[in-house]
Amino acid sequence: MTVLNPLKPSERMKIARQESIEQPALDRVQNFTEVSFGVDEERAMIEATRCLECKNAVCVEGCPVGIDIRGFIQLILQKDYAGAVNKIREANYLPAICGRVCPQEEQCEVVCTLGKKHMPVAIGKLERFVADYELAHNLFVAPVITNKRPEKVAIVGSGPAGLTCAAELAKMGYQVTIFEALHAVGGVLRYGIPEFRLPRQILDIEMDRIKQLGVEIQTNFLVGRTATIDEFFNEWGFSAVFLGTGAGTPNFMGIPGEGLTGVYSANEFLTRVNLMGANKFPRNDTPIRMGTNVAVIGGGNTAMDAVRTSKRLGAKRALLIYRRSRQEMPARQEEIHHAEQEGIELLLLTNPTRIIGDENHFVMGIECQRMELGEPDDSGRRRPVAVKGSEFVIPVQIVIEAIGQQPNPIIQSTTPGLKTGKRGVVDTNDKQGTSRPGIFAGGDLARGGATVILAMRDGKTAAASIHDYIQSQKNVPEQVEAKVS
C-alpha cells in the first residue's frame, strides 16, 4: 500500500489540512444554498496523502458505525472514488448525509494519530467528497439482492435510525416496509436539518437508494393510530418491528408568555421551513412569522439551525440566548463558527424569565437575567446560577425555543408491555431489544436526544438483532418437531 503514497510519515505531517470551499457568509445569509461546497478532487487527494495509514487504525474505533476509514482513504489514493464510497457504504448506507452532518471532530477525527501533534485528517470532508463524486459522475450501482427472505419487517419512522435498519435488513434479503407519519421521508433529516446544511436533493437521492434495495415506504401512516404494533404482528404479518420514531415532542421552558403569537418551538419553526417550504410563501401555502429581531433559546445544534434559518428569513438581529458559557454549548464548533460568521449574536450566561406581549398578543420583548457558573451539576458542567436583580429586556418579535425534545408518546401508549423510562424513552438492551420480544428500538426514541450517527448505529445493531430474532423464531418449532419424532 505504501506504493500508493511514497511520502514518509514525517513528510505527510508537514502537509496542511485541506479546508472546504465555502459560500461567503454575506452571500449565504441571503439564500438557503449549502454553506459548504466540500473539497474538490485536488484537495481531497492532498488530504488523503496526509493519512498515516496507521496499522491500528484508531479512527475506525472512533466511528460509531465502524467505517473502514483507512481502507476508503487508500482507495482515494488509487483514485477509485466509487470503490471508496462503496467501502463506506459497507458500514454506512448514507455517506452523503454523514459526510455533512456527522460530528467527526468528536469521533473519528478526535482520535486520529496525526491529530496528536498536528491537525487530524479531514475524514468527514473525504467521506463527503467521495459521496458527491459518485453522485456527480453517476457511478452508483444498486446492490443486487440474491438471498430473498420471506419474512416481513416493519420499520417505524424514516429518520436515520429507521433508514439504516431498513437498508441493513433489505441487504440481508428481508421484506422491509418503512412507515412514516409525515408526507415526506427522512424524519429529522427532512424536517429538522435545514437545506443549507443538508440539501434536499442529497436527501432525496439517498432516500431513493434505500428504495432501490426493495424497501417499501408508506408515508401518511401514523403507527399507533393508523395501525398499532400489535396489529402489525397479528394482522399485517410482520415478524419483527423496529421503532425509530425519534424525539419529536418539543419541550417548552414553562415561562410566562409562551402562548403569545410569535413564540415557536424550534421543531415548529424548522418544520414550517424545511418540510413545508414556508420560506417560499405565498408560492407555498404554509406561512411563517418573522421579525426584525429574533431570539432563539438554547445552545445545541437545533438552536443553531433555528437562529441561522431566521437570519436567512430576513431577521436583522438574530440572537442566541444560552444560560451557560460557550464551553458548555452542545452545538458543533463548526456550527457555532458558521453562525458567528453569519452575524449571529451569542448572548451567553443569560436565561429568559418571561416573554412580553403587546396589546394584540404579539411578542414584543423577552426578559432575561444574567447567570454565573456555580458548582458542577450531575452532568459535570458548572451549574448556571441567576444573578439577582440582573433582569433586562431585549426587544424581539419572535422567540424560538430550542431547549430539547422528548419522544412522541403515541407508540408507547398504544403498545402494551413496552417499557419506558424517563420522559417516555423506550428501554432497550445493548442489542436494541425492548421489553417486548420482536420489538426493537433505537435512535433518539431510545436515547432521548443524540446524533444522526448514533441513531444509525442503533439501526444497524437492531438489524443484526432482528435477523437473529427472526432466525431463532424459525428454529423453535423445528426443534420441537425433531424432539417429537
Added chain:
Amino acid sequence: MFPILSKEDLAPTVSKFLIKAPLVAKKRKAGNFVIIRLMEEGERIPLTIVDSNPAEGTITLIVQAIGKTTKQLCSMKAGDSILDIVGPLGNPTPIENHGAVACVGGGVGTAELYPIAKALKDAGNRVYSIVGGRTKELAILEAEMTECSDKVFVTTDDGSYGTKGIVTDPLRQLLTDPQIGIKAVYAIGPLPMMRAVANLTKEFGVHTLVSLNAIMVDGTGMCGGCRVTIDGKMKFACVDGPEFDAHQVDFDELILRNRSYLDFEKISVEQFAAQQAAAREVSR
C-alpha cells in the same frame, strides 16, 4: 393519493366529501380528525372526520370554505384526488351513557358533532341537540341530527331559520328543566360559541366537552403549534385532545392564537382567487 368519490354542496360555502381512505376508515372513531394536504406546495390542515365506512373504505368530511386550503378543497370535484391524508388522529370522544345529554353545534361544527351525537344515542342517552348558525344556510345537518336526537332546536343569529338567537338560549332552557336532567354537554363550533357554552354550563356545574380547532402543522405532536392552556397547563390539541373539559380551557388565549396568521391567510386567499379567476378566463 386519496380520490374524492362524491361531493355534495350543503350550503354555498359548505361541501360534503366522500373520500377513499381505507386505512383511516378502518380505525376511525367519533372525535378523530385527519390532516390533509392538497398539493406539493400545500399546507397541512386538520379536518374532523364526520363519518366512515370501513367496508367501503371511505371517510366523510364536511368542509366550510373559509381559508385558502378549504376554499381550494371546496373547488375540487368527484374524481379529483387529495394528495395526502393521515389519520385517524387525536383521541376519540369518550362515549358513555349519562342518561340525558345536550349536543350543541355551531356552523360547520355541527358536522363534527353529528358522529358524537350518533354515538351518544347508540350508547343509550337521551340526546337533546341544538343546531346553530349565523344564517339558515349555515345551520347544517338538521335532518341528520334529528335522526339521532330526541329533540332538536335550531337557532340562527339573523332569525332566517329556527329561533332567532344563539345556541345558549335553548341550552339554558334545557339546563334549567329538572325533568330533562342534562348530565353532560358536548359543544363544537366557533371558539366564541364554545366559550359561551362553557360559561353557561359552568353556572350549572354540568360537565362539558369541547373540541379545539387549534392551528396545527403535523398533527402528530411534533410542532407544538396547537398548544392550548388547560387548567393552567400546556397541552397539545393534536395528541392530548382535541377534546377537553370546557371549564378548564383558556378560550381567550386560543382565540388570539388562532389569529396568528390572518394577514398571511388574506394574501393566500387573494392569490387563490386571482388564480381561479385566471383559470376561468382561460377556460372561456
